[in-house]
Amino acid sequence: MRLAQLLFSQGFGTRRECAALVAAGEVSVGGRVVDDPDTEVEPAGLEFGVQGERWTYRERAVVVLHKPAGFECSLQPRHHPSVMSLLPPALRRRGVQPVGRLDVDTTGLLLLTDDGALLHRLTSPKRHVAKVYEVTTKHAATPALAQRLVDGVQLVDEPRPVRAAACEATGPHTLRLVLTEGKYHQVKRMVAAAGNRVEALHRRAFGAVVLGDDLAPGRWRFATAHEEALLDAPR
Numbered sequence: 001m002r003l004a005q006l007l008f009s010q011g012f013g014t015r016r017e018c019a020a021l022v023a024a025g026e027v028s029v030g031g032r033v034v035d036d037p038d039t040e041v042e043p044a045g046l047e048f049g050v051q052g053e054r055w056t057y058r059e060r061a062v063v064v065l066h067k068p069a070g071f072e073c074s075l076q077p078r079h080h081p082s083v084m085s086l087l088p089p090a091l092r093r094r095g096v097q098p099v100g101r102l103d104v105d106t107t108g109l110l111l112l113t114d115d116g117a118l119l120h121r122l123t124s125p126k127r128h129v130a131k132v133y134e135v136t137t138k139h140a141a142t143p144a145l146a147q148r149l150v151d152g153v154q155l156v157d158e159p160r161p162v163r164a165a166a167c168e169a170t171g172p173h174t175l176r177l178v179l180t181e182g183k184y185h186q187v188k189r190m191v192a193a194a195g196n197r198v199e200a201l202h203r204r205a206f207g208a209v210v211l212g213d214d215l216a217p218g219r220w221r222f223a224t225a226h227e228e229a230l231l232d233a234p235r
Helices: 003-009 015-023 089-093 118-124 143-151 187-192 225-232
Strands: 027-029 048-049 053-056 061-066 107-113 129-138 166-171 176-181 198-206 218-221
Touching: 003 027, 015 198, 048 143, 118 225, 129 187, 143 166, 143 176, 143 198, 176 187, 187 198
Parallel strands: 107 198
Antiparallel strands: 027 048, 048 053, 061 107, 061 218, 129 176, 129 198, 166 176
8 A cells, every 4th residue: 555545544644745744854754764655664563654653554443532521422412512623633523422422410431443343343232341330429329229220110212121231239329230231321320210310421341341440531542452352343
């Protein structure tokens, strides 16, 4: 693949802009500056630099973001900044989109990808991908509350009770709750239906991907090859 074409595929601008980046000496391969846009390179595993920043070629982008409060999971936000503003321009240009949504005041793990098929699989109700939430409640988080959420609560406009896949009390006012659905404001509505109130909500895991303490709020990383393989695995 031509070097300028590779940059274009990775979101570094239009074809003309990518060719200009190379010609201006802003791109390096293997630590050496390459100034010919037509230089042929092998994409798989290629490490390259653009304006001093190091990148690795990725056929698709699967991004793990630690979402802070105060950001909308929307490409066209209305009242708050978009989570997209937390990503570098190259990722935004190649069209990554949030996999599902978190409320403005909800923090934690958000996946984004430019792979439409993967996005569809992870959000399809038929896939039952587990999401793990850490919930802080206004009133006591008792074992009885956790059991009620597992047994099921009735939500307005839902024909049948909605159940958590798992739930346990982890502290006087905290729960760890697992959902395999993605209904609107589901955690908050379920807890309210059980007679309590959500004061804070944090998503710790999405499928096989777990948010570690090493990723600070507002920071992002690419999913590892192992995580991508688990996300791709049929269920």
